[in-house]
Amino acid sequence: MSAVSHLHPEARDAELRAWWMPFTHNRYFKAAPRMIASASGCYFTMTDGRRVFDCLSGLWCSPLGHSHPRVVEAIKSQVETLDYAPSFQMGHEAAFRLATRIVSLAGRPKDRVFFVNSGSEAVDTALKIAVAYQRARGEASRTRVIGRERGYHGVGMGGISVGGMVANRKMFAPLMIPGVDHLPHTYNPAEMAFSRGQPAWGAHLAEALERLVALHDASTIAAVIVEPMQGSTGVIVPPKGYLERLREICSRHGIVLIFDEVITGFGRLGTPFGADFFGVQPDLTTFAKAVNNAAVPLGGVIAKDEIYQAFMTGPAHMIEFFHGYTYSAHPLAVAAAHATQDVLADEKLIARAALLAPVLEQAIHTLRGEPHVIDIRNIGLAAAVELAPIEGSPGLRAIKVFEQALTEGFLVRASGDCFAVAPPFVSSPAEIDAMVEGLRRALRAVAG
Numbered sequence: 001m002s003a004v005s006h007l008h009p010e011a012r013d014a015e016l017r018a019w020w021m022p023f024t025h026n027r028y029f030k031a032a033p034r035m036i037a038s039a040s041g042c043y044f045t046m047t048d049g050r051r052v053f054d055c056l057s058g059l060w061c062s063p064l065g066h067s068h069p070r071v072v073e074a075i076k077s078q079v080e081t082l083d084y085a086p087s088f089q090m091g092h093e094a095a096f097r098l099a100t101r102i103v104s105l106a107g108r109p110k111d112r113v114f115f116v117n118s119g120s121e122a123v124d125t126a127l128k129i130a131v132a133y134q135r136a137r138g139e140a141s142r143t144r145v146i147g148r149e150r151g152y153h154g155v156g157m158g159g160i161s162v163g164g165m166v167a168n169r170k171m172f173a174p175l176m177i178p179g180v181d182h183l184p185h186t187y188n189p190a191e192m193a194f195s196r197g198q199p200a201w202g203a204h205l206a207e208a209l210e211r212l213v214a215l216h217d218a219s220t221i222a223a224v225i226v227e228p229m230q231g232s233t234g235v236i237v238p239p240k241g242y243l244e245r246l247r248e249i250c251s252r253h254g255i256v257l258i259f260d261e262v263i264t265g266f267g268r269l270g271t272p273f274g275a276d277f278f279g280v281q282p283d284l285t286t287f288a289k290a291v292n293n294a295a296v297p298l299g300g301v302i303a304k305d306e307i308y309q310a311f312m313t314g315p316a317h318m319i320e321f322f323h324g325y326t327y328s329a330h331p332l333a334v335a336a337a338h339a340t341q342d343v344l345a346d347e348k349l350i351a352r353a354a355l356l357a358p359v360l361e362q363a364i365h366t367l368r369g370e371p372h373v374i375d376i377r378n379i380g381l382a383a384a385v386e387l388a389p390i391e392g393s394p395g396l397r398a399i400k401v402f403e404q405a406l407t408e409g410f411l412v413r414a415s416g417d418c419f420a421v422a423p424p425f426v427s428s429p430a431e432i433d434a435m436v437e438g439l440r441r442a443l444r445a446v447a448g
């Protein structure tokens with residue numbers, strides 16, 4: 001029980017009414033609010049004092065755990081020195097250093113970084129770069145962008161257009177960018193249920209891109225955007241050979257390949273980026289979340305040097321790309337990112353995520369056979385458990401498991417009839433085992 005829920009219902013309603021919460025069942029939540037008071041390491045503390053293990057690293061964004069002392073210190077000292085600096089025709093040194101660090105971690109030292117403040121902004125920025133790049137290189141007819149069913153690319157107008165989650169799209173059709181098409185998703189439970197890591201079946205699904213090229217003609221297609229691993233929709237892992245095939249088709253037809261690495265960037269798969277894990281390099285990479293442990297909003301796009309160079313024409317005093325945000329490369333976000341990158345490197349946390357991945361895989365697959373579990377998927381330090389829906393009430397089973405797990409002391413993320421976990425890189429194997437046992441108890445408690 002939170003402090004707010006101790007109030008008389010009318011007082012509680014007044015207290016809670018003004019905030020229209022994002023991606024939330026507002027009325028359901030406000031009837032029984034779940035309030036977080038503080039966070040430290042892998043645990044949240046609720047307003048009633050209960051400690052809850054953070055099974056999803058926030059919303060996939062806090063791999064170091066919360067309030068890491070080095071991140072806290074970096075932000076404190078930055079706000080005292082330079083709280084804000086305009087990034088339009090001015091700069092601050094730490095932002096340049098951060099861009100250099102990011103391209104070096106990505107193993108793409110010649111490439112460039114455009115800073116934004118969220119995953120959604122990173123996606124819309126990447127789509128704009130792709131379309132403008134095609135025009136700059138004399139391919140102005142390439143305006144079409146291709147996403148994928150079940151994809152999540154944030155909530156900007158571009159992101160929902162290429163996104164493939166129906167609920168996020170259906171209300172907003174008139175606002176979407178025209179000329180978008182979608183690849184089929186790669187999930188086929190009959191072929192891949194309970195796979196560990198990448199499913200062996202499904203590389204041929206990338207051929208759907210050839211069909212879209214045949215349908216629309218390559219001369220109309222600017223870019224393809226995919227998450228290397230589809231996170232939000234419930235850890236849908238690309239089949240072996242699938243991303244390689246997409247890469248090959250894009251290269252052959254002059255299509256920009258965008259990897260949306262908002263979840264997979266900075267270590268979630270046990271490698272710096274998803275591109276490293278799968279051995280496939282995109283032309284543009286979006287990132288956000290773990291870049292600075294989410295202590296201050298920050299995102300960005302890594303662009304191949306060749307793409308950047310296509311913009312660098314015309315007189316040197318002219319702006320080359322008419323795009324940017326008031327808070328691009330915000331000093332506090334950048335300071336938090338340097339500290340996060342220091343900790344990831346000094347404590348070898350990406351390697352630690354790789355070491356924990358088999359611990360999670362082993363543990364999570366022991367949930368096979370628990371009530372209503374119809375699939376379990378995992379890759380790197382991420383996993384999802386798919387539940388059979390309650391007839392007539394899709395999504396309700398996962399909400400019940402989510403609530404029960406919270407009672408057991410574990411905060412998971414429910415989406416549809418699936419719940420996902422992606423624990424902090426600083427978790428111990430014992431904490432991962434305890435998390436899975438907590439989930440087992442929750443599954444059993446809500447069975448029936």
Ligand code: PXG
Pocket residue numbers: 059060117118119120121123152153154155227231232233260261262263288289413415420
């Ligand atoms: N791209 C991808 C691949 C994402 O996962 C975004 C873009 C948008 O990022 P912002 O910062 O604008 O929210 C995301 C965000 C979930 C969950 O439950 C996933 C996200 C956000 C919140 C919840 O899986 N991903």
